Amino acid sequence: MLSGIKIGLEIHCQLTYLQTKLFCPCYSDYRFKTPNSNICPICYGHPGTLPLLNKDALEHASLLSNALGCKIPNEIIFYRKNYFYPDLPKNFQLTQYNAYGITSIGVDGKLEYGTDTTKSARIRRIQLEEDPGRLVYEDNSMGSNSFYTLIDYNRAGVSLVEIVTEPDFTTPKDVRIFLNKITSIVEHLRICDTRLEGAVRCDANVSIGEGKKVEIKNIGSFKEVEKALSYEITRQKTMSSREIEIKAETRHWDDARKITKQARVKETEEDYRYFPEPDIPTIVLENSFLLALKRKMPELPDERRRRFITTYELGDHVSQVLLDNKDLADFFESAIAIYPSPKAIANWIVSDLIKFINADDHNRSERNHHRSTSISGLKIEAKHIAELAKLVDQNIISRTTAKGFINQMIKTGEMPSQLLQKTNASKIDDKNIILDAIEIVFRDEKSAVNDARQNSKATNFLLGKIIHLTKGKVDPKIALDLINKKLFESA
Amino acid sequence: MNQEFSAEEYISQILERIEKVDDKINAFIIVDSNGALEKARLIDKKVRNGEHAKDVGSLAGVAIGIKDNICTKGLRTTCASKMLQDYVPPYDATVIKKLKDDGAIVVGKLNLDEFAMGSTTEFSMYGSTRNPWNTSYVPGGSSGGSGASVAASECAISLGSDTGGSVRCPASFCSVVGLKPTYGRVSRFGLISYANSLEQIGPIGKTVSDVVMVMNSISGMDNNDQTTVDGETPKYSLQSNGNIRVGLLKEMVEGADPEISKCVYSAMDLFSNLGCRCEETSMKSIEYALASYYTIAMAESSSNLARYDNIRYGFDLSPDNYECNAYFAKVRSNFGQEVKRRIITGSYVLSSGYYGKYYLKAQKVRAILKQEIVSLLKTFDVLIGPTMPVLPFKFGEKIDDPLKMYMIDIDTVVANLTGIPSISIPAGFSKNLPIGLQIMAGEFQEQILFNAALLFESSANVQRSPDL
Numbered sequence: 001m002l003s004g005i006k007i008g009l010e011i012h013c014q015l016t017y018l019q020t021k022l023f024c025p026c027y028s029d030y031r032f033k034t035p036n037s038n039i040c041p042i043c044y045g046h047p048g049t050l051p052l053l054n055k056d057a058l059e060h061a062s063l064l065s066n067a068l069g070c071k072i073p074n075e076i077i078f079y080r081k082n083y084f085y086p087d088l089p090k091n092f093q094l095t096q097y098n099a100y101g102i103t104s105i106g107v108d109g110k111l112e113y114g115t116d117t118t119k120s121a122r123i124r125r126i127q128l129e130e131d132p133g134r135l136v137y138e139d140n141s142m143g144s145n146s147f148y149t150l151i152d153y154n155r156a157g158v159s160l161v162e163i164v165t166e167p168d169f170t171t172p173k174d175v176r177i178f179l180n181k182i183t184s185i186v187e188h189l190r191i192c193d194t195r196l197e198g199a200v201r202c203d204a205n206v207s208i209g210e211g212k213k214v215e216i217k218n219i220g221s222f223k224e225v226e227k228a229l230s231y232e233i234t235r236q237k238t239m240s241s242r243e244i245e246i247k248a249e250t251r252h253w254d255d256a257r258k259i260t261k262q263a264r265v266k267e268t269e270e271d272y273r274y275f276p277e278p279d280i281p282t283i284v285l286e287n288s289f290l291l292a293l294k295r296k297m298p299e300l301p302d303e304r305r306r307r308f309i310t311t312y313e314l315g316d317h318v319s320q321v322l323l324d325n326k327d328l329a330d331f332f333e334s335a336i337a338i339y340p341s342p343k344a345i346a347n348w349i350v351s352d353l354i355k356f357i358n359a360d361d362h363n364r365s366e367r368n369h370h371r372s373t374s375i376s377g378l379k380i381e382a383k384h385i386a387e388l389a390k391l392v393d394q395n396i397i398s399r400t401t402a403k404g405f406i407n408q409m410i411k412t413g414e415m416p417s418q419l420l421q422k423t424n425a426s427k428i429d430d431k432n433i434i435l436d437a438i439e440i441v442f443r444d445e446k447s448a449v450n451d452a453r454q455n456s457k458a459t460n461f462l463l464g465k466i467i468h469l470t471k472g473k474v475d476p477k478i479a480l481d482l483i484n485k486k487l488f489e490s491a
Numbered sequence: 492m493n494q495e496f497s498a499e500e501y502i503s504q505i506l507e508r509i510e511k512v513d514d515k516i517n518a519f520i521i522v523d524s525n526g527a528l529e530k531a532r533l534i535d536k537k538v539r540n541g542e543h544a545k546d547v548g549s550l551a552g553v554a555i556g557i558k559d560n561i562c563t564k565g566l567r568t569t570c571a572s573k574m575l576q577d578y579v580p581p582y583d584a585t586v587i588k589k590l591k592d593d594g595a596i597v598v599g600k601l602n603l604d605e606f607a608m609g610s611t612t613e614f615s616m617y618g619s620t621r622n623p624w625n626t627s628y629v630p631g632g633s634s635g636g637s638g639a640s641v642a643a644s645e646c647a648i649s650l651g652s653d654t655g656g657s658v659r660c661p662a663s664f665c666s667v668v669g670l671k672p673t674y675g676r677v678s679r680f681g682l683i684s685y686a687n688s689l690e691q692i693g694p695i696g697k698t699v700s701d702v703v704m705v706m707n708s709i710s711g712m713d714n715n716d717q718t719t720v721d722g723e724t725p726k727y728s729l730q731s732n733g734n735i736r737v738g739l740l741k742e743m744v745e746g747a748d749p750e751i752s753k754c755v756y757s758a759m760d761l762f763s764n765l766g767c768r769c770e771e772t773s774m775k776s777i778e779y780a781l782a783s784y785y786t787i788a789m790a791e792s793s794s795n796l797a798r799y800d801n802i803r804y805g806f807d808l809s810p811d812n813y814e815c816n817a818y819f820a821k822v823r824s825n826f827g828q829e830v831k832r833r834i835i836t837g838s839y840v841l842s843s844g845y846y847g848k849y850y851l852k853a854q855k856v857r858a859i860l861k862q863e864i865v866s867l868l869k870t871f872d873v874l875i876g877p878t879m880p881v882l883p884f885k886f887g888e889k890i891d892d893p894l895k896m897y898m899i900d901i902d903t904v905v906a907n908l909t910g911i912p913s914i915s916i917p918a919g920f921s922k923n924l925p926i927g928l929q930i931m932a933g934e935f936q937e938q939i940l941f942n943a944a945l946l947f948e949s950s951a952n953v954q955r956s957p958d959l
């Protein structure tokens with residue numbers, strides 16, 4: 001039978017925290033600009049211009065190599081990958097290539113992922129390269145068959161790192177978990193703001209058993225990768241079971257129809273005629289660079305998760321959920337700095353707040369500059385959750401009320417104390433008010449009162465009535481004490 | 492510059508000279524008369540206002556011609572190709588900026604083989620440039636316009652580019668002085684690339700001192716070219732001293748026209764008489780130089796010229812009714828024969844499966860050549876030989892036989908492959924046709940090169956200006 005699913009990944013991350021492009025002084029931040037305004041003679045491919053390597057890009061890519069356990073060669077070389085395409089200003093792409101000697105910014109790494117059983121994937125290489133321009137089709141529904149295509153070179157020359165894994169994944173779910181980890185790592189390294197549209201992209205390849213390898217391209221976001229892979233595995237299994245040969249081919253992920261479809265078949269295999277770029281001398285990475293790099297390494301998700309577990313006594317699952325999204329982890333730590341109740345705050349974030357964040361995921365595009373204390377798109381900040389946890393701990397509001405507050409706060413940004421004043425939702429802990437309510441219930445439910453004297457379960461019925469009567473605001477612990485007192489006092 | 496003879500008068504005379512003789516020579520693609528006169532008036536004004544000489548610039552008012560593969564802001568830069576016939580660069584090459592800062596006046600853009608690919612200036616969409624010594628003969632190439640314009644006194648100095656001999660070949664054929672500086676000495680920013688790892692911009696002048704003057708303006712590290720070498724900007728001086736160890740490269744002399752060999756041996760005798768220690772020496776790996784050179788140059792050019800797709804700049808050709816690949820093919824059919832030949836050959840040697848067999852092997856040969864020359868230059872201060880193995884020849888003589896044409900670069904490519912500086916200076920005549928002496932020195936040893944060249948020049952006294 002079919003066995004041995006092998007999945008490999010090619011992940012592209014833009015180095016969005018760089019001020020300028022990889023080989024010229026134009027801004028890296030090309031989004032929301034007039035087409036072809038973020039260009040210069042170099043990135044526009046004017047005759048006579050030469051690439052000027054952005055040294056910071058080397059550092060950012062090296063941080064990633066370090067984080068993924070890659071070796072960093074002493075000599076780094078850029079290669080020209082020659083092919084004609086209208087989005088390439090020079091009709092070659094400056095990238096890296098290891099076929100003639102290991103010279104890419106990272107090689108032979110390994111990354112562990114998952115919490116329960118620890119899995120790992122080998123990293124074949126990490127390469128630094130330039131992004132091409134953007135093609136804008138006249139009518140998107142017509143795809144590349146449209147009458148004309150517009151070219152916007154604003155993106156051309158932006159720094160990319162490409163992470164190439166070995167085919168070490170066996171399920172689409174593992175791929176998702178791995179990609180979450182990559183996302184969290186590049187966020188922790190502060191080299192890529194993964195929320196920006198197009199900042200992270202992923203191609204995948206799949207083979208089953210002895211079958212041929214199929215490449216899947218055009219997967220628009222990390223979220224779609226799992227779906228694309230599931231579809232492709234089902235397709236290949238179905239073909240195999242019908243004894244149809246699986247061809248080595250490139251397929252495109254059709255986001256609208258959620259299927260992979262055959263890309264245009266090329267008559268000949270692409271020959272990129274790689275050779276070392278003569279205009280960028282070999283870069284020698286001195287030991288001092290590598291030592292400085294080690295010092296610059298920030299805390300990574302794994303270390304941080306361990307710290308959450310040992311210092312804050314959080315559970316494995318809760319820590320993992322927080323670390324999958326650096327924003328959440330930052331938010332959590334900002335909140336506990338205000339009110340140090342880690343377990344409670346972590347639980348509020350992981351069980352209640354998170355659903356709003358996921359729902360908001362699709363609307364993210366602009367960079368949020370206050371990411372450590374607030375969460376993109378929501379008006380809630382760390383201080384809100386801190387105060388909320390405090391009010392619950394002090395028995396001022398009930399959990400039910402607190403959940404209602406979260407619904408409010410994310411929309412309006414009001415503090416819990418403000419909401420409390422506004423709705424007067426304060427939990428009833430005044431004994432006299434509770435006793436009044438008990439009086440009423442005891443009068444109306446005489447038989448239940450008698451039952452309760454024999455059977456403690458009936459007491460809960462009475463408590464329920466009181467909660468109902470007070471619209472849920474009563475402190476159940478105080479109410480229960482008072483009920484018991486009253487039951488056995490009068491007996 | 493003095494007040495009796497203004498820059499404006501001088502530039503006007505230069506423009507008159509161009510007007511008078513360039514019909515015969517065809518050195519210029521564009522003459523920027525208005526621009527040049529305007530600059531001249533500006534300099535005159537500065538002088539009248541009593542500005543110090545150093546503020547006016549070390550090259551104040553000097554008329555300079557620029558090979559038309561070096562970008563000049565606002566002034567068309569064509570590479571003598573249909574592909575760039577309407578191309579106006581939005582920026583000045585670093586060398587142009589430096590020359591302008593020093594007060595030099597760009598009088599126009601000079602003819603070349605299309606994209607600097609050729610040794611005769613016959614491959615130009617603007618027609619061949621003619622040799623001022625005999626207009627039935629080629630001026631050499633690819634910087635034919637740069638060599639001929641200086642020889643014909645159409646400008647005082649010029650810039651060329653030298654990828655495999657393109658400055659030194661026309662300097663030799665036109666009896667002027669031409670320098671290929673050390674790789675990394677002069678910024679290539681703004682030089683339209685033919686083969687990046689081999690080429691340098693270099694000056695042409697009537698005398699060694701003209702060339703030194705230009706080098707003092709254009710040399711040095713440039714932030715826009717990461718292959719330029721860090722360190723202090725050199726200031727070259729004019730010193731002739733006889734204490735030079737001269738090695739004559741046997742292989743170069745043996746392969747040359749006997750008249751030329753004779754001339755090179757006389758040059759060695761002259762050096763000896765001037766107190767230099769001279770010796771014949773040998774460079775074994777020279778026989779592989781040409782194959783290595785053409786493999787690397789064509790490989791790099793095939794990639795460098797890929798950007799000419801007429802999408803971002805170029806010439807007038809509507810893309811209506813073309814699919815993008817068909818349009819690309821149509822556009823690129825406008826390259827000339829020699830350019831096409833080099834792109835195709837270059838693509839071939841880089842293609843998968845052939846890389847190791849050709850490109851990588853060529854690079855290994857290059858490393859061996861470099862080793863050998865470095866070791867030779869421990870024994871000798873300079874190495875000499877002929878610049879060209881042949882005398883200037885008539886139009887059409889070699890144009891139909893590419894291999895024959897490539898062969899004449901045999902002596903010049905060594906300096907490009909190894910990165911060392913090399914100069915061609917007039918050494919004599921045979922049948923009224925000029926012969927150039929090539930002098931090479933170690934990396935960044937331009938000063939030694941100039942010392943040797945000046946020593947030779949001051950004693951040899953070879954004619955520089957033909958009657959026109």
